[in-house]
Amino acid sequence: MPSGRRIEGRVLVVEDNPINQEVVSTYLTMFGCSYVIADGGADAIKAPESNSYDVILMDCQMPELDGYEATRRIRRREAASNALRSPSGLPPRNAAAPPPTPRPGTRPLSLLSSSVHGLKSSSGNVGATRLAAMCRMIEFHAQENNFEAAQACLTSLFEEFDRVNEALLRETEIASDCPAAAQA
DSSP, X not given: OGGGOOOOOEEEEEOSXXXXXXXXXXHHHHTTOEEEEESSHHHHHHHHHHOOOSEEEEOSOOSSSOXXXXXXXXXXXXXXXXXXXXXXXXXXXOTTSXXXXXXXXXXXXXXXXXXXXXXXXXXXXXXXXXXHHHHHHHHXXXXXXXXXXXHHHHHHHHHXXXXXXXXXXXXXXXXXXXXXXXXX
8 A cells, every 4th residue: 555544535436437447446445445436427416416425536538428517517516505615625715705815924925836836737637738837837936935036937927828728718619619519
């Protein structure tokens, strides 16, 4: 078992590939987790109705109902029942709330570091590797409390973010023109 630590918890695994299901189930068993496997997005949105899970591991690319849409539907149901949890399991921040202000004694760049950390992960998930690399560099500078270096990278980051955003919007438009996407 990796580093001898047991995690324990209840996991919903949403994966349509039998080999991936086997790999994930092996690791979850090694970590001491109980799990349920859903073969696709449609099964995934039904599973939380009858059981509670500590974590949902969601495959994003599945036929019929992909992981993104399945997640949106699960989150909508959670929101409707006031059971919404953030991806980390912590209570979600109110989207309308103002950004947090630094607490006395905290490094002023810690908020920047945590913000670009999330963007770094999201960027990597959609294949925006250059944006993810820029976030990684800003995160490093922020953790080193190097304001000037972090600030110097921000302009490039904003430009790259705009470029990625435009590319994703074009991809969304292309996908919506596809007859199969229109039926979904």
